[in-house]
Amino acid sequence: MSATSSPTYEQIYLKAKNGFTGDATVWDQIFQYIRLHPNELFYISPNRAWSIGHQIVYHGNLKLLQTLLSLYNERNPIDIQSKTKDTSNPKTILDIANERKGRFSEQYEYIKHLFDQDKFNQACKTYDWATVDNMLERDPRLLNEKPPYRLNYFIHYLVLYG
Secondary structure (H helix, E strand, O other): OOOOOOOOHHHHHHHHHHOOOOOOOHHHHHHHHHHHOHHHOOOOOOOOOOOHHHHHHHOOOHHHHHHHHOOOOOOOOOOOOOOOOOOOOOOOHHHHHHHOOOOOHHHHHHHHHHHHHHHHHHHHHOOOHHHHHHHHHHOHHHHHOOOOOOOOOHHHHHHHHO
């Protein structure tokens, strides 16, 4: 990749797939690419089964994942529940984090809680109060939390609901 040409999706995907190989700039290159092409974090090209996002989680780069999530919002949405194209068993980033939790336990806990925040926020958004109540019983922390890519907290939905 030269200084004058932008990397292709395939070049960045291979960097994510190979993970940290001694080149300290690999993860920064991935961040810069996704910053310019946010729709490609969970894009899966026709000749691949996983996305760049799935590869980042596989390699346990929680810091990069958290930084990337901050790029998204209501106008630039993200679907963290995107699945791989594994033919026998498609996986979300939570599934991958669960498989790798022996090595990256902090990442697993973060992603598990992120999925709960996402589900809770969606239930609030659709005024699904039964789900909201059930989730708050299990985890009261959700009351004052939201995923980094969402605008509203629980209180905002209460005000909107009236």
